[in-house]
Amino acid sequence: MRLRTLVLREIFERKSQLLTSFLAILLGITVIVSIKNITYYSEKAVALEMDSLGANVLVLPKSSTLQDYYAADMQGDTIPEEYVTQLAMSDLAGLDNISPKLSLPVELQGKTFTLTGILPKSEFQAKAAWGGAGIFSRPIGCGASVGMMGSEDKKTLARKRVIETLEDSEVLVGADVAAKLGIKDADKLDVLGKKFSVTAVLPQTGTVDDSRIFAHLHVVQDLSKKGPVINAIEVIGCCQEISKGLVEKINHLLPDAKVVTITQIADAQIKINRMMSNLSLMFLVIIVFVGGASIANYMYANVFERRREIGTLMAIGANSGLVLRIFLLKALILGVAGGIGGYVIGTILAVVLGPKLAGVIVLPMPLLALLAVGISVALALVASYFPARRAARLDPCATFQEV
Amino acid sequence: MPRRMSETMRLSATLSLVASLAVWAGSQAALAAAPADGAAQPAASPGAAAIEKAAKDNKYLFIFFYAGQDAHTDAMNGVFQTAMAKMADRADAMAIYASDPAEKPIVDKFGVRGAPMPLVLAIAPTGAATRAFPKQFDEAQLQQAFVSPCTARCMRAIQDRHSILLCVQNGKTQFNQEAMQGVEAFKADPQYARGTEIVVLNPTDNVEQQFLKALQVDPRTPAAVTLLVTPPGAPVARFVGAVTKGQIEAKVKEAQSSCGPSCSCHH
């Protein structure tokens, strides 16, 4: 017989009563853990996006709604391809790497992918000369391409988001497309009746780009019969200083288009993350009160129920310190169980629902276990302190006189 | 000759004749049905032919690209014709329908597709597009298309996606040899040979003063100045005096990985 045997036996004696009382704290901890877990990974994804895309600017149709940067061009509305010429002939700095895109859904072997037409950098740069010899004195914006020095590895499209050259019959396929259709480099691919040669299979990015098939913009325009239009122009900036001024300048140049930065897109997600953080704080407050009251209530009832037992123990020679320890140990055990249970359920919820709710992969965070158990134990102990003290101060005689 | 043998000979001769006729007829039919392949036979594109001719005559070629017939296009065509008549000694003119399959090579080469129409494109004798005038233009503007010979040469190189080692030197500048040695050594390297062009420019050449100004090179420079110019056209490196291959290579690598002088790159 040890103290913990005494306490554990009593806990398992009437489990249902126990469970309902601690349900509040278990649920509260579950929710807090889930929210914090999902929010952490969501914030990480946003930070990552901001880091890699932070200097980018998107030119979109005015009517487009912005939710996902990577799928910005898959909305259906279009802007004229002329905008590309306008950008090329302007003397705005920072437009060295732009990627006009036109997308349409295609079905291959029963699976749906997106055929995305992109304009290679070479063709965009050719237009730069249209402004005249001024190109020799235009300041270098984002990166000089050193021409034919070194051949281009087209797989860098995934990372750099622009491609130097692309022939009419060439396609680049995303990682998921290649996996689902069993395509390798140099395979042949038939899309909408036109035969293409797969120049490269792009590396996995974890974004919607993995299910794209990239072809030349004009080829896709012909296949879609939509004429000289595009869905979006992605301006890949290299540094935020240049990009900051760009939005306003492009807006001025193309008043009928919507010009946005990744920050604006990320803003929505950031707002949601902040709201979730506040929500988790609110939950914390709720469980402190509701959970705490529920535990205290249960403990008081438990003390009352066990008064004869306590009196007996005291008669047999237990001092009030021991009685206090019995109840506080019970609270500790339940706190730990509630914390661990809440962490486990909360983590499972986060891992399962995270991708659906926030569009990010969520992994367990062991650190949250410490938080969960910490809150749970602290709450259980504080809520049980007064009931435990009452038990310790019980007058044994009073318990015997109720025969 | 035995009767049988002579009959066989007559039969085989007839058959051969018929077969040859069939083959000839078939090939003619095939030839007639084959589409005019602009890439294989450049001369089939009127635009390409016009460019060749203008280059030979050392004249510019102004091409009026149009997408359809409407009032505005007609009006601009009118302006075009009038202006070109006045510049006939310096430039040829032609019109191309942007969707003409025969002119696809020209349209693709100059990236005209998707541009605002009508579009006038000025092409120098070097084959470089020196100026474009989308949608609306007037005579005075068209005059601005003419650039200096060296400018045109450099624009051609850039449009071919080559880098240029522009050597600004003449009899009066110092370190000509040293600069040229480094430049030639660089070009000799097979890694860079294909994508690099060497252009020599005399700083005191009157015609090229505007070009020199654009490149920020002092015409009275005492030493040879060597510029590394890469697409889209801005110089990425400037060397005064002697130059080594190593120095140029270092700048090339720097340019490939950096962002430009005006920002703190984070890639």
Next chain:
Amino acid sequence: MLKMENVSKSYLHRGQTVVALDNATVHIPRGDFVSVVGPSGSGKSTLLLMLGGMLSPSQGRVLVEDRSVYDLNLTERASLRREKVGFVFQTFNLVSYLSALENVQIPLFLAKVEDKTQKDRATSLLKRVGLGDRLDHKPCELSVGQQQRVALARMLANDPAVILADEPTGNLDPETSEQIMGFLEEFNGEGRTIVMVTHDPRAAKRAKRILRLQAGAIATEEAGDEAYRAA
């Protein structure tokens, strides 16, 4: 062994003073077997609780082995109970969620006895009261007689010098009562002092002395059958 010197206990109940014990003086030598009898409300339980160090008197002193119990602090009193006193209750007061063996182990646990020793001693005690085959039974799985025997075993765990029994046969049938009284006599035979409060005249007679309480005071004292037997 046990002494009560001029002990009085009164308390307020709904504004009225109730006298539970009135100037009681009791002397119980070592090895004595005393029954305390009297009508309900005569102060029997109060006397017992005071002897056990669980109820402090309004006046007077209670001495266990010449130590004034109520001059000790609560912790010391608890220690005293643990080492010297064994309680037997009318309602057995076993812990419902522990087995018979575990119930008997409780006093040993309180005395900080080592685990293995606890088990061994508890097992032998239960065997002594004839429950060697019921070690793992919970109280609800035992008959009332068996429960009281478990209580007896528990009471013996720390080898108490004094046994205070409050109506030990109150809830038992005659045969089982007989069994329990037999055990108490046995314990008394081992030299333990027993004070037993009881309603049952036959049980009372089994003691050496019978103290009769009336209205908080000791009215009479007579010898029990035991006295005659011993003599």
